[in-house]
Amino acid sequence: MLARSNTLNLNEFMQGLVKRNPGEIEFHQAVEEVATSIIPFINEHPKYIKNQIFERMTEPDRTIIFRVCWEDDEGHIRTNRGYRVQFNNAIGPYKGGLRFHPSVNLGILKFLGFEQTFKNSLTTLPMGSGKGGADFNPKGKSEREVMRFCQAFMTELSKHIGENVDVPAGDIGVGAREISFMFGQYKRLQNEFTGTLTGKALEFGGSLIRKEATGYGCAYFMEEMLKHQGDSIEGKTCLVSGSGNVAQFAAQKIMQLGGKVITLSDSSGFIHDPDGLNEEKLEYIIDLKTNRRGRISEYAEKFKCKFHKDKRPWSLKGDLAFPCATQNEIELEDAKHLVKNGFKALSEGANMPTTHEAVSALLKAKIIFAPGKAANAGGVAVSGLEMTQNSIRLAWQREELEERLKTIMHDIHQQCIDYGTEKDHIDYVKGANLAGFVKVADAMVAYGVI
Numbered sequence: 327m328l329a330r331s332n333t334l335n336l337n338e339f340m341q342g343l344v345k346r347n348p349g350e351i352e353f354h355q356a357v358e359e360v361a362t363s364i365i366p367f368i369n370e371h372p373k374y375i376k377n378q379i380f381e382r383m384t385e386p387d388r389t390i391i392f393r394v395c396w397e398d399d400e401g402h403i404r405t406n407r408g409y410r411v412q413f414n415n416a417i418g419p420y421k422g423g424l425r426f427h428p429s430v431n432l433g434i435l436k437f438l439g440f441e442q443t444f445k446n447s448l449t450t451l452p453m454g455s456g457k458g459g460a461d462f463n464p465k466g467k468s469e470r471e472v473m474r475f476c477q478a479f480m481t482e483l484s485k486h487i488g489e490n491v492d493v494p495a496g497d498i499g500v501g502a503r504e505i506s507f508m509f510g511q512y513k514r515l516q517n518e519f520t521g522t523l524t525g526k527a528l529e530f531g532g533s534l535i536r537k538e539a540t541g542y543g544c545a546y547f548m549e550e551m552l553k554h555q556g557d558s559i560e561g562k563t564c565l566v567s568g569s570g571n572v573a574q575f576a577a578q579k580i581m582q583l584g585g586k587v588i589t590l591s592d593s594s595g596f597i598h599d600p601d602g603l604n605e606e607k608l609e610y611i612i613d614l615k616t617n618r619r620g621r622i623s624e625y626a627e628k629f630k631c632k633f634h635k636d637k638r639p640w641s642l643k644g645d646l647a648f649p650c651a652t653q654n655e656i657e658l659e660d661a662k663h664l665v666k667n668g669f670k671a672l673s674e675g676a677n678m679p680t681t682h683e684a685v686s687a688l689l690k691a692k693i694i695f696a697p698g699k700a701a702n703a704g705g706v707a708v709s710g711l712e713m714t715q716n717s718i719r720l721a722w723q724r725e726e727l728e729e730r731l732k733t734i735m736h737d738i739h740q741q742c743i744d745y746g747t748e749k750d751h752i753d754y755v756k757g758a759n760l761a762g763f764v765k766v767a768d769a770m771v772a773y774g775v776i
């Protein structure tokens with residue numbers, strides 16, 4: 327009988343993970359980022375090695391893949407692939423968004439589900455982790471086509487979810503419209519009205535500030551980090567990427583906290599508005615992206631500022647960075663620009679928007695860096711609050727919800743300090759990883775071998 331090693335080796339662990347999950351590059355990246363912080367801690371606590379906790383934590387509880395057939399407006403039959411990765415339910419029902427985008431594949435959803443394990447743990451709410459979606463693109467589709475797709479998607483997904491089992495939410499390509507179509511189909515199939523989806527409209531169980539929550543939380547986390555340094559967002563020049571919900575409401579809260587937002591972006595490029603956004607300009611962006619589904623270049627035309635085609639904003643000068651678009655949008659060269667231009671801090675609004683090499687460069691330069699699992703946890707936190715409101719058949723007021731969100735972001739920040747304080751600085755990456763890990767790991771140990 328072979329003796330089991332009493333230590334975990336990072337390189338050997340990653341080699342095994344890559345071998346078991348070939349081609350899933352984003353998943354490998356997410357696990358390695360966490361493993362770098364977690365493995366030294368695990369090696370100091372034999373109970374986690376004895377129970378193979380990290381090995382179990384990097385393997386989803388189950389992965390569901392299914393065909394989605396629907397009919398377009400011309401009567402043609404279309405086929406897409408749907409997914410639900412139920413990653414870990416050690417501390418609560420599976421919880422995480424659904425993404426509709428042509429780039430959706432198993433590796434991306436596993437990376438998102440794995441990250442969600444730590445993010446949901448950090449919120450202090452009883453939520454496990456999951457992620458799902460389809461390689462369907464809502465852009466360019468009619469309202470009826472989106473409805474038919476959502477209904478076909480939910481017809482299969484409904485077999486695997488429930489308010490005490492798995493509670494999906496929205497993500498890229500899945501907003502209030504898509505959630506509404508899916509919730510209607512779920513209600514029809516199950517003949518029950520329960521809080522099985524979050525991100526619903528207010529008329530049927532949704533929560534106030536849900537669409538604002540991720541962006542607001544990202545800004546609140548930045549404010550917490552700066553406050554800990556005796557500073558604040560007030561008077562700072564801020565670069566924000568993206569122009570969807572997260573970017574819109576991160577920008578709004580930054581402005582309310584006294585910051586100046588000079589950039590927004592989409593897949594076509596970014597705008598640079600040296601005068602900064604204001605409420606009128608932000609309302610234009612919200613209408614442009616939510617109602618008209620237009621391009622960010624239209625903002626540049628209307629407000630007479632520069633549009634940088636096919637580029638990202640990270641070479642501009644400023645004080646604070648808020649990547650709120652998509653994964654791996656800040657690469658090593660972008661990080662070098664941020665360091666050269668003297669940026670003080672970065673708060674990730676998107677999931678894993680900074681590459682591993684870029685994170686290393688930012689940390690080496692002592693730029694205060696907030697990983698997404700901490701900084702963008704506000705969205706899933708308010709989803710959790712929506713679940714609570716659904717369960718008790720009550721709806722809280724906006725002021726109470728925003729105060730609860732601020733408290734949750736403050737508590738996440740405190741957890742990062744507790745686990746990430748070094749001699750001369752706070753390693754927020756290490757702090758978030760360790761704090762998120764311990765709660766889930768201890769629950770898994772308590773359950774025994776399951």
